Amino acid sequence: MNATPSPATPGTATANPATAASTGQPAGVHLIREVPALEINGVSWNAGRQRIVHDVSFSVKTGELLGxxxxxxxGKSSLMRVIAGIYHPSQGSVHLQGHNLKSLRRRQIAQVMAMVSQTADTLDAISARDAVELGRTPWLSALQSWSEHDDQLVQEALRAVQMHEKQDRQWGQMSGGERQRIHIARALCQQPQILLMDEPTNHLDIHQQLALMDLVHSLPITKVLAIHDLNQAMRCDRLAVMYNGRLHAIGTPQQVLTQELMRDIFQVQADELTDPADGARVLRFRSLPGQAAA
Known part of the structure; x- marks a missing residue:
């Protein structure tokens, strides 16, 4: 029997009697502490001799959308790959629902966490449906063969990204945007509790970008989204700002997206406006005074 606990097990911790007493609870009462969905602890990552990610630490709460x-x-994409377990940290650790990622098998990780990369490709000789079916791989085994339930999940994922009418199209015949939507469908078909997405709106037209972001917000799971569109980022619960491989700031969009940060990190002047239709905050960007045109 494998001694490694399943990461799908809800993360809780109990307090000893001394701890309970110190918090005013009767001895024997167990306190439950929510374990973060993800914990990134002092993570650094090197590409050869060059350090790309420097000593990054933060946690992601269950059900949170972190941008x-x-x-x-x-260093955003590199950090995302470390969190996904694609890259191994040079220093530090990543914990998935309380378990060190390096102690878990790939199958265990894939049953809990799915990743949509910024640029992902596959063989030309498969159809859109075939690619989405790959998302069921972590759940199949000699004892668990393909079922009608798997077929249903594939169709639901294809419909979610509006590709159900093109599911027979071959990979080589699809546009970049269609391929991106299929990769997202594959991740959804995986039924993850945690979804990592690196620039998921790449290659998508504006209609598909909005539809995808609405879909992401509707998912009742934990999501970490690397994104360039700062107006879309404002819809996240919290934002983590990377700069020169380091975590520069983390907090709510209101706390993070200040004029000073926009000037210092993004080299633009940002003015906050209010959309009269729904009262949403919108950022309008301008070049800094005296900034030479590229």
Whole structure:
């Protein structure tokens, strides 16, 4: 029997009697502490001899939508790959629902967490449906073969990204946007509790971008989203700002997206406006005074 606990087990911790007494609880009463969905503890990552991610620490609460933002080259994609277990940290650790990622098998991780990469490709000789079916792989085994339930999940995922009418299209015949939507469907078909998405709106037209973000917000799971569109980022519960491979700031959009940060990190002047239709905050960007045009 494998001694490693399943990461799908709800993370709780109990207090000893001394701890209970110190908090005013009767001895024998167990206090339940919610374990974060993800904990990134002092993570650094090197590409060869070059350090790309420097000593990053933060946690993601269960059910939270965390946006990861920062200029190009700030280390967002590398950090996402470390969190997903694709890259191994040079220092520090990633904990998935209380368990060190390096102690878990790939199958265990894949049953809890799915990743949609910024650029992902696959073989030309498969259909859109075939690609989505790959999302069921972590759940299949010699004792658990393909079932009608798997077929249903595939169709639901295809419909969620509006690709159900193109499911027979071959990979080589699809546009970049269609391929991206299929990769998202594959991740949804995996039925993750945690969804990591690295620039998921890449290659999508504006209609599909809005539809995807609405879909992401509707999912009752934990989501970490690396994104460039700061107006979309404002819809996140919290934002983590990466700059030069380091975590520069973390907090709510209101706390993080200040004029000072926009000027110092993104090199733009940002004015906050209010959409009269729904009262939503909207950012309007301008070049800094005296900034030369590229």
């Amino acid at each position: 990861l933002i920062g200029p190009n080259g700030s």
